[in-house]
Amino acid sequence: MNDMLKISQLKVAIDDKEILKGLDLEVGPGELHAIMGPNGSGKSTLGYALAGRDGYDITGGSIEFDGQDLADMEPEERAAAGLFLAFQYPVEIPGVNNAYFLRSALNAQRKARGVEEIDGMTFLKSVRESLKQLKMDEALLKRAVNEGFSGGEKKRNEIVQMAVLQPKLAVLDETDSGLDIDALKLVAEGINRLRDGKRSFVVITHYQRLLDYLNPDHVHVLSGGRIVESGGEELARRLEAEGYGFLEESAA
Amino acid sequence: MSETVEQVQNLIQQRYKAGFFTDIEADKVRAGLDEEIIAMISAKKNEPAWMLEWRLKAFHHWQTMKTPNWALLKVPAIDFQAIHYYAAPKQKNRPKSLDEVDPKLLETFDKLGVPLHERARLAGVAVDAVFDSVSVGTTFQKELKEAGVIFCSFSEAVQEHPELVQEYLGSVVPYTDNYFAALNSAVFSDGSFVYIPEGTRCPMELSTYFRINARDTGQFERTLIIAEPGAEVSYLEGCTAPMRDENQLHAAVVELVARKKAKIKYSTVQNWYPGDENGKGGIYNFVTKRGDCREDDARISWTQVETGSAITWKYPSCILRGDRSAGEFYSVALTHNHQQADTGTKMIHLGKDTTSKIISKGISAGKSNNTYRGLVRIAKRAENARNYTQCDSLLIGKTCGAHTFPYIESANATAKIEHEATTSRIGEDQLFYCRSRGLDEEDAVAMIVDGFCKEVFKELPMEFAVEAKALLEISLEGAVG
Numbered sequence A: 001m002n003d004m005l006k007i008s009q010l011k012v013a014i015d016d017k018e019i020l021k022g023l024d025l026e027v028g029p030g031e032l033h034a035i036m037g038p039n040g041s042g043k044s045t046l047g048y049a050l051a052g053r054d055g056y057d058i059t060g061g062s063i064e065f066d067g068q069d070l071a072d073m074e075p076e077e078r079a080a081a082g083l084f085l086a087f088q089y090p091v092e093i094p095g096v097n098n099a100y101f102l103r104s105a106l107n108a109q110r111k112a113r114g115v116e117e118i119d120g121m122t123f124l125k126s127v128r129e130s131l132k133q134l135k136m137d138e139a140l141l142k143r144a145v146n147e148g149f150s151g152g153e154k155k156r157n158e159i160v161q162m163a164v165l166q167p168k169l170a171v172l173d174e175t176d177s178g179l180d181i182d183a184l185k186l187v188a189e190g191i192n193r194l195r196d197g198k199r200s201f202v203v204i205t206h207y208q209r210l211l212d213y214l215n216p217d218h219v220h221v222l223s224g225g226r227i228v229e230s231g232g233e234e235l236a237r238r239l240e241a242e243g244y245g246f247l248e249e250s251a252a
Numbered sequence B: 001m002s003e004t005v006e007q008v009q010n011l012i013q014q015r016y017k018a019g020f021f022t023d024i025e026a027d028k029v030r031a032g033l034d035e036e037i038i039a040m041i042s043a044k045k046n047e048p049a050w051m052l053e054w055r056l057k058a059f060h061h062w063q064t065m066k067t068p069n070w071a072l073l074k075v076p077a078i079d080f081q082a083i084h085y086y087a088a089p090k091q092k093n094r095p096k097s098l099d100e101v102d103p104k105l106l107e108t109f110d111k112l113g114v115p116l117h118e119r120a121r122l123a124g125v126a127v128d129a130v131f132d133s134v135s136v137g138t139t140f141q142k143e144l145k146e147a148g149v150i151f152c153s154f155s156e157a158v159q160e161h162p163e164l165v166q167e168y169l170g171s172v173v174p175y176t177d178n179y180f181a182a183l184n185s186a187v188f189s190d191g192s193f194v195y196i197p198e199g200t201r202c203p204m205e206l207s208t209y210f211r212i213n214a215r216d217t218g219q220f221e222r223t224l225i226i227a228e229p230g231a232e233v234s235y236l237e238g239c240t241a242p243m244r245d246e247n248q249l250h251a252a253v254v255e256l257v258a259r260k261k262a263k264i265k266y267s268t269v270q271n272w273y274p275g276d277e278n279g280k281g282g283i284y285n286f287v288t289k290r291g292d293c294r295e296d297d298a299r300i301s302w303t304q305v306e307t308g309s310a311i312t313w314k315y316p317s318c319i320l321r322g323d324r325s326a327g328e329f330y331s332v333a334l335t336h337n338h339q340q341a342d343t344g345t346k347m348i349h350l351g352k353d354t355t356s357k358i359i360s361k362g363i364s365a366g367k368s369n370n371t372y373r374g375l376v377r378i379a380k381r382a383e384n385a386r387n388y389t390q391c392d393s394l395l396i397g398k399t400c401g402a403h404t405f406p407y408i409e410s411a412n413a414t415a416k417i418e419h420e421a422t423t424s425r426i427g428e429d430q431l432f433y434c435r436s437r438g439l440d441e442e443d444a445v446a447m448i449v450d451g452f453c454k455e456v457f458k459e460l461p462m463e464f465a466v467e468a469k470a471l472l473e474i475s476l477e478g479a480v481g
């Protein structure tokens, strides 16, 4: 079977400053990979480069997603192709109704795929169900996108979006940061519900706790713009116990 | 940008959908402005002597005035003698009903999305359509008459209700008010007239659609709305013009009179041709709009969505004369390419416990300049007056400008005046967030702008809100990237 995501020797520069320096990563269909690593090591940069943010220039290597080369695709084309990025810092859009935003996004994706628009009732049903599962107040649907949402509400809103958009590959950038213990569990359940053997996940996190719920297939450590260590769940546990110090020792 | 001329042309065509010209024979007076021309206009309209006299007084006063230059606008010199001050589609007799209106005219309004027949039937909105200098038809006349409401063209009002016109004309905006008001008073050709009798709530929305069609003409319409004690009315106006390389002048005057406990809501969607992407052509829009809350507890609300015109100079204002009277101004002004807008409001508090609210949203893109200019004046006797002003600017790109000039003059220490202002650039992070969810760049911009304008759009009647939103989207095409 083909990889869902195949990143080879990826180099990404921001303002001519090289942040990712030859990163390799392969994620198969249905797999969940965790990426850990020190602050500033390039984890969010990887997420943004995958989603196609302006200013994140690919200066070397390649990204293949579901058989397509991502390099020349616009962010919205990547979304329509089934790529989803849950933001580390979800963005507020004042005055834009949250439900309307999500429905427009879904319909834009469907249109790009040549699927007819979703009808209002079906949409509402699906978004309400997701809200309920994440124990979010339905009133959040009527509010402006992320505006005035608490930190945890913003993160959960990302998971609601993911559940409604049903991507093929979801990259979750520290979705667990800032969540209380119960919310963390809800988010983990939200992710697990979507694991159907085909959908793939790249979960960026600093904490073992989320991974305890998710049972990742692989754990990677990103440091200095490269994957420097890969392993199973035991790697996450070792990092939790020892920190990143041992990496330097083994590199030395 | 590597588009060919043709592609660019297509884009513009798309962008300004109202830019077509209707080939219809016109009855046009010669170019120029003098007493003879004014007499000709007055004669064509078969006006009573007092009307002509008033026009001539306005003309003589205008001759003593100079064009205002205090706005943040670059206005090329206008040759007032090169303009035709009257143009009307040739019709044998004045149509008595819509069925007698030239089908070509009806077709024009159909194309503009203002199907006179249908709108009347389906939407329950009474429409008066003004084509160049004259009104071509007012719908729903009968139903309105039954309610005691008068809604007709200004010319008709001069004939049928001269006592009302004579009493109120110029009572809010005297012809001495300003240069363009004086000009309008001298040469105005038509417009709408509305009278709502005491205690009557107008049974439907009233709307006027202004269309400039003929070449080298100016449009000078005049609207007068009178709401008797306890009366209520919601009035909408829309405007378009063909695309032309030359500039055309539009100088309108709108007067509103609200008596005791009367309510007038006046909404505008202004979409005059803005000129091309190099700033060639477009309408010069110099408009004086003022409402007078003449008695206690009167209420006047202006809502405007200004997307068109090469130059916009417009300050819909409220005189809060009656105690506890209230004025509101909700505005979205969008400028793109080389458009210039200097717009805002004046809230003049004269009565006690008067309140005013100003919500202004300016959006600038391309090389355009967008200025908010607002005055809040509290008179000495206006005890406990309150004003709230919120003035937000949104910039798209790096070559446009946004400016804010809030003037506050308070002569009474009990006044409470609040002012908030923000300027923001459309966020790269917001755009990327939207796009990462599947929205393309243009939809994303439209959505962000729509959100920015929310507080104003929600003041518009439903139908118009949808139109206004669509208009912003079209006007912003090509603004990003």
Ligand SMILES: Nc1ncnc2c1ncn2[C@@H]1O[C@H](COP(=O)(O)OP(=O)(O)OP(=O)(O)O)[C@@H](O)[C@H]1O
Residues within 6 Å of the ligand: A014, A015, A017, A019, A037, A038, A039, A040, A041, A042, A043, A044, A045, A046, A088
């Ligand atoms: N716009 C930018 N201009 C310059 N440097 C940038 C920019 N954005 C990110 N960087 C730098 O790139 C590096 C990687 O940042 P990134 O956000 O990818 O780290 P991260 O691994 O996600 O960290 P954290 O765990 O704190 O979220 C950092 O040194 C950061 O300062």
Ligand SMILES: [Mg+2]
Residues within 6 Å of the ligand: A043, A044, A045, A088, A173, A174
């Ligand atoms: Mg990060």
